[in-house]
Amino acid sequence: MPDQTLALDIDSLEGPLGQRVYTALRNKILDMTFEPGMVLRKGALCEHLGVSRSPVAEALGRLSSDGLVDIIPQSATRVSQFSVSELREESFLREAVEVAAVAKVAKERTEEQLTKLTRNLRLQGLLIDDQDYQGFFEADVDFHHMILEFTGYPKVVLAAGQMSLQLRRARMLLLPEPGRPADAMADHHAILNAINVQDPDAARAAMSAHLRQLIKRIIPLERQHPTYFRHV
Amino acid sequence: MPDQTLALDIDSLEGPLGQRVYTALRNKILDMTFEPGMVLRKGALCEHLGVSRSPVAEALGRLSSDGLVDIIPQSATRVSQFSVSELREESFLREAVEVAAVAKVAKERTEEQLTKLTRNLRLQGLLIDDQDYQGFFEADVDFHHMILEFTGYPKVVLAAGQMSLQLRRARMLLLPEPGRPADAMADHHAILNAINVQDPDAARAAMSAHLRQLIKRIIPLERQHPTYFRHV
DNA sequence: AAGCGTAAACTAACATGCCACTTAAAGGAC
DNA sequence: GTCCTTTAAGTGGCATGTTAGTTTACGCTT
Numbered sequence: 001m002p003d004q005t006l007a008l009d010i011d012s013l014e015g016p017l018g019q020r021v022y023t024a025l026r027n028k029i030l031d032m033t034f035e036p037g038m039v040l041r042k043g044a045l046c047e048h049l050g051v052s053r054s055p056v057a058e059a060l061g062r063l064s065s066d067g068l069v070d071i072i073p074q075s076a077t078r079v080s081q082f083s084v085s086e087l088r089e090e091s092f093l094r095e096a097v098e099v100a101a102v103a104k105v106a107k108e109r110t111e112e113q114l115t116k117l118t119r120n121l122r123l124q125g126l127l128i129d130d131q132d133y134q135g136f137f138e139a140d141v142d143f144h145h146m147i148l149e150f151t152g153y154p155k156v157v158l159a160a161g162q163m164s165l166q167l168r169r170a171r172m173l174l175l176p177e178p179g180r181p182a183d184a185m186a187d188h189h190a191i192l193n194a195i196n197v198q199d200p201d202a203a204r205a206a207m208s209a210h211l212r213q214l215i216k217r218i219i220p221l222e223r224q225h226p227t228y229f230r231h232v
Numbered sequence: 233m234p235d236q237t238l239a240l241d242i243d244s245l246e247g248p249l250g251q252r253v254y255t256a257l258r259n260k261i262l263d264m265t266f267e268p269g270m271v272l273r274k275g276a277l278c279e280h281l282g283v284s285r286s287p288v289a290e291a292l293g294r295l296s297s298d299g300l301v302d303i304i305p306q307s308a309t310r311v312s313q314f315s316v317s318e319l320r321e322e323s324f325l326r327e328a329v330e331v332a333a334v335a336k337v338a339k340e341r342t343e344e345q346l347t348k349l350t351r352n353l354r355l356q357g358l359l360i361d362d363q364d365y366q367g368f369f370e371a372d373v374d375f376h377h378m379i380l381e382f383t384g385y386p387k388v389v390l391a392a393g394q395m396s397l398q399l400r401r402a403r404m405l406l407l408p409e410p411g412r413p414a415d416a417m418a419d420h421h422a423i424l425n426a427i428n429v430q431d432p433d434a435a436r437a438a439m440s441a442h443l444r445q446l447i448k449r450i451i452p453l454e455r456q457h458p459t460y461f462r463h464v
Numbered sequence: 465a466a467g468c469g470t471a472a473a474c475t476a477a478c479a480t481g482c483c484a485c486t487t488a489a490a491g492g493a494c
Numbered sequence: 495g496t497c498c499t500t501t502a503a504g505t506g507g508c509a510t511g512t513t514a515g516t517t518t519a520c521g522c523t524t
Contacts, residue, residue, distance in 0.1 A: 016477065042505070052479040057506085058293065065294070074485045074505055089387040092336075093329065100328035155321040163391055248507065274475075284509045289476080306476050306515040468523080475516075482509080492499080 017051055022059035024049075029068050029079055030165065032172045036081040036228040040069065066165055081230040082170055084222055091215040094164040097156065098144065098211060099204050105150045106195045106203035113150045117192050120146065124185045136181050143188055147195075171214065173221050173228070187213070249283055254291035256281075261300050261311055262397070264404045268313040268460040272301065298397055313462040314402055316454055323447040326396040329388065330376065330443060331436050337382045338427045338435035345382045349424050352378065356417050368413050375420055379427075403446065405453050405460070419445070 013020040025045075028034045045056050060077055063069040067086075071077045105113070120143050127136040148157045161168075187210035194202035222229045245252040257277075260266045277288050292309055295301040299318075303309045337345070352375050359368040380389045393400075419442035426435035454461045 018477080054478050054480090058290075058477095061290065061293075062297065065297075071506080072486090074507090075487060076505070086387065089385040092332065092383070092385055093388060093391055096328045096332035097325065100324065100331070104324075151324070153321040153324055155318060156325060159325055159395055163395075250507075286508050286510090290507095292476095303476075304516090306474095307517065308475065466524090468521105470522090471518105471520085473516105473518080475514100477513085477515100479512075480510085483507085484505100485507100486503105486505080488501100488503085490499105490501080492497105494495105494497080 016055075018055040018058040021045075021049060021051065021055050022062050025059055025063060026066070026068065029063070030169050030172075032169060034079050036079050038079045040077050040079065042077070066162070068165060068169075080166075082166060082222075082228055083230045084219060087166055087170055087218055088215065090164045090167045091211070091218075094160065094167060095208060095211045097160045097163070098148065099207050101148050101151045101153075101156060101160075102191060102195070102203045102207040103200040105147055106198055106200045109150065109195050109198065113146075114196060117143070117146060117195065121185070121188055121192055124181075124188065128181050128185060133176050133181060136185075140184060140188075147191075167214070167218070170218050170221060173225060174217055177217075184210070184213070248287070250287035250290040253277075253281060253283065253287050254294050257291055257295060258298070258300065261295070262401050262404075264401065266311050268311050270311045272309050272311065274309070298394070300397060300401075312398075314398060314454075314460055315462045316451060318398055319402055319450055320447060322396045322399045323443070323450075326392065326399060327440060327443045329392045329395070330380065331439050333380050333383045333385075333388060333392075334423060334427070334435045334439040335432040337379055338430055338432045341382065341427050341430065345378075346428060349375070349378060349427065353417070353420055353424055356413075356420065360413050360417060365408050365413060368417075372416060372420075379423075399446070399450070402450050402453060405457060406449055409449075416442070416445070 013023055025034070025040075034040070040060070042053060042056055042060070046053055049056070060069055060071065064071045064077075068080055069077055070080045120139060124136060124139045124143070127133075127139055145157070148160050187206065190206040191203060191210060194200075194206050222231075245255055257266070257272075266272070272292065274285060274288055274292070278285055281288070292301060292303065296303045296309070300312055301309050302312045352371060356368060356371045356375070359365075359371055377389070380392050383389075419438065422438040423435060423442060426432075426438050
Protein backbone atom coordinates (compact mmCIF):
# COMPACT_ATOMS: atom_id res chain seq x y z
CA MET A 1 0.00 0.00 0.00
CA PRO A 2 2.17 2.86 -1.18
CA ASP A 3 -0.48 5.32 -0.06
CA GLN A 4 1.12 6.11 3.26
CA THR A 5 -0.94 9.24 3.73
CA LEU A 6 -2.98 7.27 6.26
CA ALA A 7 -5.88 9.69 6.36
CA LEU A 8 -5.38 13.39 6.02
CA ASP A 9 -4.40 15.55 8.93
CA ILE A 10 -6.86 18.36 8.65
CA ASP A 11 -6.20 21.94 9.64
CA SER A 12 -9.82 22.46 10.53
CA LEU A 13 -8.56 22.96 14.07
CA GLU A 14 -7.89 26.34 15.58
CA GLY A 15 -4.98 28.04 17.23
CA PRO A 16 -1.31 28.36 16.22
CA LEU A 17 0.07 25.96 13.64
CA GLY A 18 2.28 24.16 16.12
CA GLN A 19 -0.71 23.52 18.35
CA ARG A 20 -2.77 22.20 15.46
CA VAL A 21 -0.06 19.87 14.25
CA TYR A 22 0.44 18.65 17.80
CA THR A 23 -3.25 17.94 18.28
CA ALA A 24 -3.61 16.21 14.92
CA LEU A 25 -0.62 13.93 15.47
CA ARG A 26 -1.62 13.27 19.06
CA ASN A 27 -5.07 12.14 18.02
CA LYS A 28 -3.67 9.85 15.35
CA ILE A 29 -1.30 8.27 17.86
CA LEU A 30 -3.88 7.91 20.62
CA ASP A 31 -6.46 6.23 18.39
CA MET A 32 -3.76 3.87 17.11
CA THR A 33 -3.99 5.08 13.50
CA PHE A 34 -0.26 5.67 13.84
CA GLU A 35 0.89 2.32 15.14
CA PRO A 36 3.59 1.94 17.80
CA GLY A 37 6.98 1.66 16.16
CA MET A 38 5.92 3.58 13.05
CA VAL A 39 8.56 5.97 11.80
CA LEU A 40 7.51 9.60 11.49
CA ARG A 41 9.40 11.21 8.64
CA LYS A 42 9.61 14.89 9.33
CA GLY A 43 10.02 15.86 5.70
CA ALA A 44 7.00 13.85 4.65
CA LEU A 45 4.89 15.36 7.41
CA CYS A 46 5.88 18.88 6.39
CA GLU A 47 5.01 18.23 2.77
CA HIS A 48 1.78 16.43 3.60
CA LEU A 49 0.60 19.17 5.95
CA GLY A 50 1.85 22.03 3.84
CA VAL A 51 3.80 23.62 6.68
CA SER A 52 7.45 24.16 7.41
CA ARG A 53 9.63 22.24 9.82
CA SER A 54 9.26 24.65 12.72
CA PRO A 55 5.74 23.78 13.83
CA VAL A 56 6.33 20.10 13.13
CA ALA A 57 9.49 20.11 15.21
CA GLU A 58 7.67 21.85 18.03
CA ALA A 59 4.82 19.35 17.89
CA LEU A 60 7.18 16.38 17.89
CA GLY A 61 9.05 17.86 20.82
CA ARG A 62 5.88 18.10 22.84
CA LEU A 63 4.83 14.60 21.85
CA SER A 64 8.23 13.40 22.95
CA SER A 65 7.86 14.91 26.40
CA ASP A 66 4.41 13.34 26.51
CA GLY A 67 6.10 10.00 25.94
CA LEU A 68 4.09 9.35 22.80
CA VAL A 69 7.08 9.60 20.50
CA ASP A 70 10.67 8.45 20.82
CA ILE A 71 13.21 10.77 19.25
CA ILE A 72 16.45 9.01 18.39
CA PRO A 73 18.94 11.88 18.37
CA GLN A 74 20.42 12.20 14.92
CA SER A 75 18.54 9.37 13.34
CA ALA A 76 14.78 9.08 13.37
CA THR A 77 11.66 9.64 15.42
CA ARG A 78 9.06 6.94 15.80
CA VAL A 79 5.79 6.39 17.58
CA SER A 80 6.68 5.01 21.00
CA GLN A 81 6.00 1.39 21.79
CA PHE A 82 4.28 0.16 24.92
CA SER A 83 6.19 -1.19 27.84
CA VAL A 84 4.50 -3.22 30.52
CA SER A 85 6.37 -1.50 33.30
CA GLU A 86 5.38 1.91 31.98
CA LEU A 87 1.74 0.88 31.76
CA ARG A 88 1.93 -0.39 35.33
CA GLU A 89 3.28 2.97 36.45
CA GLU A 90 0.59 4.90 34.68
CA SER A 91 -2.02 2.64 36.18
CA PHE A 92 -0.58 3.33 39.61
CA LEU A 93 -0.66 7.07 39.02
CA ARG A 94 -4.16 7.04 37.59
CA GLU A 95 -5.41 5.01 40.51
CA ALA A 96 -3.75 7.37 42.98
CA VAL A 97 -5.42 10.41 41.49
CA GLU A 98 -8.85 8.96 40.76
CA VAL A 99 -9.06 7.34 44.17
CA ALA A 100 -8.23 10.64 45.85
CA ALA A 101 -10.74 12.39 43.59
CA VAL A 102 -13.60 10.02 44.30
CA ALA A 103 -12.96 10.29 48.02
CA LYS A 104 -13.21 14.07 47.84
CA VAL A 105 -16.32 13.90 45.69
CA ALA A 106 -17.92 11.40 48.07
CA LYS A 107 -17.37 13.82 50.92
CA GLU A 108 -18.56 16.98 49.19
CA ARG A 109 -20.91 15.87 46.44
CA THR A 110 -23.92 18.08 45.69
CA GLU A 111 -27.35 16.80 44.77
CA GLU A 112 -26.84 18.03 41.22
CA GLN A 113 -23.63 16.06 40.86
CA LEU A 114 -25.34 12.99 42.25
CA THR A 115 -28.15 13.41 39.73
CA LYS A 116 -25.75 13.66 36.82
CA LEU A 117 -23.84 10.57 37.86
CA THR A 118 -27.06 8.63 38.41
CA ARG A 119 -28.32 9.65 35.00
CA ASN A 120 -25.06 8.51 33.43
CA LEU A 121 -25.30 5.15 35.19
CA ARG A 122 -28.85 4.61 33.95
CA LEU A 123 -27.63 5.42 30.46
CA GLN A 124 -24.94 2.78 30.84
CA GLY A 125 -27.66 0.23 31.62
CA LEU A 126 -29.66 1.19 28.55
CA LEU A 127 -26.61 0.97 26.29
CA ILE A 128 -25.76 -2.49 27.61
CA ASP A 129 -29.33 -3.60 26.98
CA ASP A 130 -29.01 -2.32 23.42
CA GLN A 131 -25.61 -3.99 23.14
CA ASP A 132 -24.17 -0.63 22.04
CA TYR A 133 -20.69 -1.25 23.36
CA GLN A 134 -19.16 1.74 21.65
CA GLY A 135 -21.73 3.93 23.33
CA PHE A 136 -21.05 2.22 26.65
CA PHE A 137 -17.36 2.88 26.27
CA GLU A 138 -18.03 6.58 25.88
CA ALA A 139 -20.41 6.64 28.82
CA ASP A 140 -17.75 4.86 30.86
CA VAL A 141 -15.20 7.52 29.97
CA ASP A 142 -17.74 10.22 30.82
CA PHE A 143 -18.42 8.65 34.21
CA HIS A 144 -14.79 8.84 35.23
CA HIS A 145 -14.40 12.27 33.71
CA MET A 146 -17.37 13.60 35.68
CA ILE A 147 -15.94 12.36 38.96
CA LEU A 148 -12.67 14.15 38.23
CA GLU A 149 -14.54 17.30 37.27
CA PHE A 150 -16.64 17.25 40.42
CA THR A 151 -13.55 17.75 42.54
CA GLY A 152 -13.71 21.35 41.36
CA TYR A 153 -10.07 21.08 40.37
CA PRO A 154 -9.69 21.67 36.63
CA LYS A 155 -5.95 21.01 36.70
CA VAL A 156 -6.59 17.62 38.23
CA VAL A 157 -8.67 16.67 35.22
CA LEU A 158 -5.86 17.67 32.90
CA ALA A 159 -3.17 15.98 34.97
CA ALA A 160 -5.14 12.75 35.15
CA GLY A 161 -5.46 12.72 31.37
CA GLN A 162 -1.82 13.61 30.84
CA MET A 163 -0.40 10.97 33.15
CA SER A 164 -2.24 8.03 31.61
CA LEU A 165 -1.78 8.60 27.90
CA GLN A 166 -0.19 5.23 27.22
CA LEU A 167 -2.94 3.52 29.15
CA ARG A 168 -5.54 5.31 27.09
CA ARG A 169 -3.81 4.24 23.91
CA ALA A 170 -3.33 0.62 24.95
CA ARG A 171 -6.98 0.39 25.91
CA MET A 172 -7.84 0.66 22.22
CA LEU A 173 -6.39 -2.81 21.73
CA LEU A 174 -8.79 -4.47 24.15
CA LEU A 175 -11.29 -6.73 22.49
CA PRO A 176 -14.88 -6.67 23.74
CA GLU A 177 -15.46 -9.45 26.22
CA PRO A 178 -18.94 -10.85 26.84
CA GLY A 179 -19.69 -9.98 30.45
CA ARG A 180 -17.23 -7.11 30.79
CA PRO A 181 -19.52 -4.10 30.37
CA ALA A 182 -21.94 -5.50 32.91
CA ASP A 183 -19.11 -6.05 35.39
CA ALA A 184 -17.83 -2.55 34.82
CA MET A 185 -21.28 -1.15 35.36
CA ALA A 186 -21.55 -3.09 38.61
CA ASP A 187 -18.29 -1.46 39.71
CA HIS A 188 -19.65 1.93 38.76
CA HIS A 189 -22.76 1.21 40.75
CA ALA A 190 -20.70 0.46 43.84
CA ILE A 191 -18.76 3.69 43.34
CA LEU A 192 -21.89 5.74 42.89
CA ASN A 193 -23.48 4.15 45.92
CA ALA A 194 -20.52 5.10 48.08
CA ILE A 195 -20.77 8.66 46.75
CA ASN A 196 -24.46 8.66 47.47
CA VAL A 197 -24.08 7.69 51.12
CA GLN A 198 -21.00 9.93 51.37
CA ASP A 199 -18.64 7.17 52.45
CA PRO A 200 -15.16 8.19 51.23
CA ASP A 201 -13.46 4.98 52.30
CA ALA A 202 -15.96 2.82 50.47
CA ALA A 203 -15.61 5.07 47.42
CA ARG A 204 -11.84 4.69 47.54
CA ALA A 205 -12.06 0.92 47.79
CA ALA A 206 -14.63 0.62 45.02
CA MET A 207 -12.68 2.88 42.66
CA SER A 208 -9.45 1.09 43.43
CA ALA A 209 -10.93 -2.33 42.73
CA HIS A 210 -12.51 -1.02 39.54
CA LEU A 211 -9.37 0.53 38.11
CA ARG A 212 -7.26 -2.54 38.79
CA GLN A 213 -9.37 -4.48 36.35
CA LEU A 214 -8.03 -2.45 33.44
CA ILE A 215 -4.34 -3.12 33.96
CA LYS A 216 -5.10 -6.81 34.47
CA ARG A 217 -6.69 -6.95 31.05
CA ILE A 218 -3.94 -4.88 29.43
CA ILE A 219 -0.95 -6.94 30.57
CA PRO A 220 -1.83 -9.98 28.39
CA LEU A 221 -1.89 -7.74 25.32
CA GLU A 222 1.86 -8.06 25.09
CA ARG A 223 1.46 -11.65 23.89
CA GLN A 224 -1.22 -10.77 21.35
CA HIS A 225 0.54 -7.74 19.88
CA PRO A 226 4.26 -8.35 20.40
CA THR A 227 5.26 -5.80 17.77
CA TYR A 228 3.52 -3.04 19.69
CA PHE A 229 5.56 -3.66 22.80
CA ARG A 230 9.10 -2.86 23.79
CA HIS A 231 10.70 -5.90 25.38
CA VAL A 232 13.43 -4.44 27.53
CA MET B 233 19.28 49.02 39.56
CA PRO B 234 19.81 48.95 35.83
CA ASP B 235 21.88 45.81 36.11
CA GLN B 236 19.11 43.48 35.15
CA THR B 237 21.48 40.66 34.37
CA LEU B 238 20.35 39.11 37.65
CA ALA B 239 23.21 36.65 37.92
CA LEU B 240 24.65 34.93 34.91
CA ASP B 241 23.07 31.89 33.37
CA ILE B 242 26.00 29.59 33.07
CA ASP B 243 26.57 27.19 30.23
CA SER B 244 28.51 24.90 32.48
CA LEU B 245 25.64 22.47 32.00
CA GLU B 246 25.69 19.68 29.49
CA GLY B 247 23.50 18.58 26.63
CA PRO B 248 21.92 20.48 23.76
CA LEU B 249 21.64 24.25 23.97
CA GLY B 250 17.86 24.20 24.27
CA GLN B 251 18.08 21.82 27.20
CA ARG B 252 20.70 23.95 28.92
CA VAL B 253 18.73 27.15 28.49
CA TYR B 254 15.62 25.38 29.76
CA THR B 255 17.38 24.06 32.83
CA ALA B 256 19.02 27.40 33.60
CA LEU B 257 15.79 29.38 33.31
CA ARG B 258 13.85 26.72 35.19
CA ASN B 259 16.26 26.85 38.10
CA LYS B 260 16.11 30.64 38.21
CA ILE B 261 12.33 30.55 38.28
CA LEU B 262 12.07 27.77 40.84
CA ASP B 263 14.48 29.41 43.26
CA MET B 264 12.58 32.70 42.86
CA THR B 265 15.54 34.59 41.39
CA PHE B 266 13.18 35.38 38.54
CA GLU B 267 10.21 36.76 40.42
CA PRO B 268 6.61 35.99 39.46
CA GLY B 269 5.33 38.60 37.03
CA MET B 270 8.77 39.41 35.69
CA VAL B 271 8.86 39.93 31.95
CA LEU B 272 11.26 37.70 30.06
CA ARG B 273 12.58 39.56 27.04
CA LYS B 274 13.58 37.02 24.48
CA GLY B 275 15.99 39.30 22.72
CA ALA B 276 17.76 40.19 25.95
CA LEU B 277 18.01 36.52 26.92
CA CYS B 278 19.53 35.66 23.55
CA GLU B 279 22.10 38.39 23.84
CA HIS B 280 22.89 37.64 27.46
CA LEU B 281 23.30 33.93 26.82
CA GLY B 282 25.05 34.35 23.50
CA VAL B 283 22.67 32.04 21.66
CA SER B 284 20.08 32.52 18.97
CA ARG B 285 16.34 32.65 19.37
CA SER B 286 15.72 28.99 18.54
CA PRO B 287 16.91 27.35 21.75
CA VAL B 288 15.44 30.17 23.83
CA ALA B 289 12.07 29.77 22.12
CA GLU B 290 12.15 26.04 22.70
CA ALA B 291 13.02 26.51 26.36
CA LEU B 292 10.24 29.06 26.87
CA GLY B 293 7.79 26.73 25.17
CA ARG B 294 8.65 23.94 27.56
CA LEU B 295 8.46 26.26 30.54
CA SER B 296 5.07 27.36 29.33
CA SER B 297 3.73 23.82 29.25
CA ASP B 298 5.22 23.39 32.72
CA GLY B 299 3.09 26.33 33.81
CA LEU B 300 6.14 28.28 34.94
CA VAL B 301 5.77 31.07 32.36
CA ASP B 302 2.77 32.65 30.72
CA ILE B 303 3.11 33.38 27.02
CA ILE B 304 0.80 36.15 25.91
CA PRO B 305 0.27 35.43 22.21
CA GLN B 306 1.75 38.15 20.12
CA SER B 307 2.86 40.27 23.01
CA ALA B 308 5.13 39.10 25.79
CA THR B 309 6.09 36.22 28.05
CA ARG B 310 6.39 36.59 31.78
CA VAL B 311 7.14 34.42 34.78
CA SER B 312 3.82 33.03 35.94
CA GLN B 313 2.28 34.26 39.14
CA PHE B 314 0.89 32.08 41.87
CA SER B 315 -2.78 31.42 42.28
CA VAL B 316 -4.20 30.01 45.47
CA SER B 317 -6.55 27.68 43.64
CA GLU B 318 -3.71 26.32 41.52
CA LEU B 319 -1.59 25.71 44.60
CA ARG B 320 -4.50 23.91 46.21
CA GLU B 321 -4.82 21.70 43.17
CA GLU B 322 -1.15 20.85 43.13
CA SER B 323 -1.29 20.07 46.82
CA PHE B 324 -4.19 17.72 46.17
CA LEU B 325 -2.31 15.97 43.37
CA ARG B 326 0.88 15.70 45.34
CA GLU B 327 -0.97 14.26 48.30
CA ALA B 328 -2.76 11.75 46.08
CA VAL B 329 0.49 10.45 44.63
CA GLU B 330 2.65 10.50 47.73
CA VAL B 331 -0.05 8.86 49.82
CA ALA B 332 -0.40 6.08 47.29
CA ALA B 333 3.37 5.76 47.13
CA VAL B 334 3.88 5.50 50.86
CA ALA B 335 1.15 2.87 51.10
CA LYS B 336 2.88 0.76 48.48
CA VAL B 337 6.25 1.22 50.14
CA ALA B 338 4.80 0.31 53.53
CA LYS B 339 3.52 -2.94 52.07
CA GLU B 340 6.64 -3.94 50.17
CA ARG B 341 9.56 -2.22 51.85
CA THR B 342 12.86 -4.07 52.02
CA GLU B 343 15.22 -3.98 54.96
CA GLU B 344 17.66 -1.92 52.94
CA GLN B 345 15.04 0.71 52.20
CA LEU B 346 14.08 0.82 55.86
CA THR B 347 17.70 1.30 56.78
CA LYS B 348 18.14 4.20 54.38
CA LEU B 349 15.01 5.96 55.62
CA THR B 350 16.03 5.43 59.23
CA ARG B 351 19.46 6.83 58.54
CA ASN B 352 17.91 9.89 56.88
CA LEU B 353 15.63 10.45 59.87
CA ARG B 354 18.57 10.29 62.27
CA LEU B 355 20.33 12.85 60.08
CA GLN B 356 17.31 15.11 60.36
CA GLY B 357 17.60 14.97 64.13
CA LEU B 358 21.29 15.88 64.03
CA LEU B 359 20.67 18.81 61.71
CA ILE B 360 17.92 20.15 63.96
CA ASP B 361 20.25 19.89 66.93
CA ASP B 362 22.84 21.86 64.98
CA GLN B 363 20.14 24.33 63.92
CA ASP B 364 21.19 23.75 60.32
CA TYR B 365 17.81 24.49 58.81
CA GLN B 366 19.06 24.59 55.26
CA GLY B 367 20.49 21.14 55.73
CA PHE B 368 17.26 19.96 57.30
CA PHE B 369 15.32 21.26 54.33
CA GLU B 370 17.43 19.18 51.99
CA ALA B 371 17.12 16.08 54.19
CA ASP B 372 13.36 16.63 54.20
CA VAL B 373 13.26 16.72 50.42
CA ASP B 374 15.42 13.61 50.32
CA PHE B 375 13.08 11.77 52.67
CA HIS B 376 10.10 12.31 50.41
CA HIS B 377 12.15 11.60 47.32
CA MET B 378 13.31 8.28 48.74
CA ILE B 379 9.78 7.15 49.45
CA LEU B 380 8.79 7.89 45.88
CA GLU B 381 11.85 6.07 44.60
CA PHE B 382 11.17 3.02 46.72
CA THR B 383 7.96 2.35 44.84
CA GLY B 384 10.20 1.08 42.05
CA TYR B 385 8.33 3.36 39.66
CA PRO B 386 10.75 5.87 38.13
CA LYS B 387 8.02 7.61 36.20
CA VAL B 388 6.13 8.22 39.43
CA VAL B 389 9.09 10.14 40.79
CA LEU B 390 9.16 12.34 37.70
CA ALA B 391 5.41 12.87 37.64
CA ALA B 392 5.36 13.81 41.31
CA GLY B 393 8.00 16.44 40.71
CA GLN B 394 6.36 17.75 37.57
CA MET B 395 2.90 18.13 39.07
CA SER B 396 3.95 20.23 42.04
CA LEU B 397 6.29 22.78 40.50
CA GLN B 398 4.34 25.80 41.70
CA LEU B 399 4.20 24.34 45.18
CA ARG B 400 7.95 23.83 45.14
CA ARG B 401 8.43 27.43 44.07
CA ALA B 402 6.01 28.92 46.57
CA ARG B 403 7.70 26.97 49.35
CA MET B 404 10.74 29.19 48.90
CA LEU B 405 8.73 32.08 50.33
CA LEU B 406 8.12 30.35 53.64
CA LEU B 407 9.97 31.90 56.52
CA PRO B 408 11.58 29.59 59.06
CA GLU B 409 9.31 29.11 62.05
CA PRO B 410 10.69 28.11 65.42
CA GLY B 411 9.20 24.70 66.10
CA ARG B 412 8.42 23.75 62.52
CA PRO B 413 11.39 21.47 61.72
CA ALA B 414 10.80 19.47 64.89
CA ASP B 415 7.13 19.07 64.02
CA ALA B 416 8.00 17.96 60.51
CA MET B 417 10.44 15.46 61.86
CA ALA B 418 7.78 14.10 64.19
CA ASP B 419 5.55 13.60 61.15
CA HIS B 420 8.36 11.84 59.37
CA HIS B 421 8.84 9.62 62.38
CA ALA B 422 5.18 8.58 62.28
CA ILE B 423 5.47 7.84 58.56
CA LEU B 424 8.62 5.80 59.01
CA ASN B 425 7.09 3.91 61.90
CA ALA B 426 4.10 2.91 59.79
CA ILE B 427 6.48 1.77 57.06
CA ASN B 428 8.45 -0.18 59.62
CA VAL B 429 5.45 -2.12 60.92
CA GLN B 430 4.12 -2.43 57.35
CA ASP B 431 0.81 -0.73 58.06
CA PRO B 432 -0.29 0.91 54.78
CA ASP B 433 -3.34 2.62 56.25
CA ALA B 434 -1.33 4.22 59.02
CA ALA B 435 1.28 5.29 56.47
CA ARG B 436 -1.43 6.86 54.31
CA ALA B 437 -2.89 8.76 57.24
CA ALA B 438 0.48 9.96 58.49
CA MET B 439 1.60 11.14 55.05
CA SER B 440 -1.71 12.83 54.43
CA ALA B 441 -1.60 14.73 57.70
CA HIS B 442 2.01 15.70 57.07
CA LEU B 443 1.46 17.05 53.56
CA ARG B 444 -1.56 19.09 54.56
CA GLN B 445 0.67 21.20 56.78
CA LEU B 446 2.44 22.68 53.78
CA ILE B 447 -0.57 24.08 51.97
CA LYS B 448 -1.85 25.51 55.24
CA ARG B 449 1.34 27.49 55.59
CA ILE B 450 1.38 28.55 51.97
CA ILE B 451 -2.13 30.01 51.73
CA PRO B 452 -1.36 33.00 53.99
CA LEU B 453 1.54 33.97 51.72
CA GLU B 454 -0.90 35.72 49.43
CA ARG B 455 -1.28 38.49 52.00
CA GLN B 456 2.45 38.86 52.55
CA HIS B 457 3.41 38.87 48.87
CA PRO B 458 0.41 40.22 46.97
CA THR B 459 2.44 41.07 43.88
CA TYR B 460 3.47 37.43 43.49
CA PHE B 461 -0.12 36.25 43.29
CA ARG B 462 -2.73 36.40 40.58
CA HIS B 463 -6.01 37.53 42.10
CA VAL B 464 -8.60 36.13 39.76
C1' DA C 465 -5.65 70.43 28.61
C1' DA C 466 -7.93 66.27 27.23
C1' DG C 467 -9.03 62.86 23.94
C1' DC C 468 -8.17 60.42 19.90
C1' DG C 469 -5.77 58.41 16.01
C1' DT C 470 -1.57 57.06 14.11
C1' DA C 471 2.92 55.32 13.79
C1' DA C 472 6.88 53.15 15.66
C1' DA C 473 8.86 49.44 18.53
C1' DC C 474 8.37 45.21 20.37
C1' DT C 475 6.83 40.53 20.27
C1' DA C 476 5.56 35.51 18.93
C1' DA C 477 5.18 32.53 15.13
C1' DC C 478 6.65 30.60 10.97
C1' DA C 479 9.82 29.68 7.03
C1' DT C 480 14.27 28.54 5.57
C1' DG C 481 19.32 27.66 5.22
C1' DC C 482 23.19 25.34 7.22
C1' DC C 483 25.99 21.90 9.69
C1' DA C 484 27.38 17.86 12.24
C1' DC C 485 26.13 13.37 13.21
C1' DT C 486 24.00 8.79 12.63
C1' DT C 487 22.56 5.17 9.76
C1' DA C 488 22.10 2.17 6.10
C1' DA C 489 22.75 0.68 1.67
C1' DA C 490 25.58 0.30 -2.37
C1' DG C 491 29.82 -1.01 -4.29
C1' DG C 492 34.44 -2.63 -4.30
C1' DA C 493 38.24 -5.77 -2.47
C1' DC C 494 39.48 -10.22 -1.25
C1' DG D 495 30.03 -15.16 -1.25
C1' DT D 496 31.77 -12.35 2.61
C1' DC D 497 33.63 -8.40 4.62
C1' DC D 498 35.01 -3.75 4.60
C1' DT D 499 34.69 0.86 2.92
C1' DT D 500 32.43 4.66 1.36
C1' DT D 501 28.76 7.43 0.01
C1' DA D 502 24.24 9.17 0.07
C1' DA D 503 20.02 10.04 2.53
C1' DG D 504 17.88 11.42 6.68
C1' DT D 505 17.86 13.73 10.99
C1' DG D 506 18.31 16.97 15.09
C1' DG D 507 20.01 21.28 16.34
C1' DC D 508 21.05 26.09 15.69
C1' DA D 509 20.98 30.53 13.32
C1' DT D 510 18.52 33.94 10.87
C1' DG D 511 15.15 36.26 7.79
C1' DT D 512 10.19 37.38 7.37
C1' DT D 513 5.50 38.22 8.68
C1' DA D 514 1.62 39.53 11.36
C1' DG D 515 -0.20 41.09 15.48
C1' DT D 516 -0.05 43.70 19.91
C1' DT D 517 1.28 47.41 22.81
C1' DT D 518 2.97 51.88 23.78
C1' DA D 519 3.83 56.43 23.17
C1' DC D 520 3.92 60.41 20.61
C1' DG D 521 1.70 64.13 18.32
C1' DC D 522 -2.27 66.05 16.22
C1' DT D 523 -6.96 67.75 16.61
C1' DT D 524 -10.52 69.87 19.08
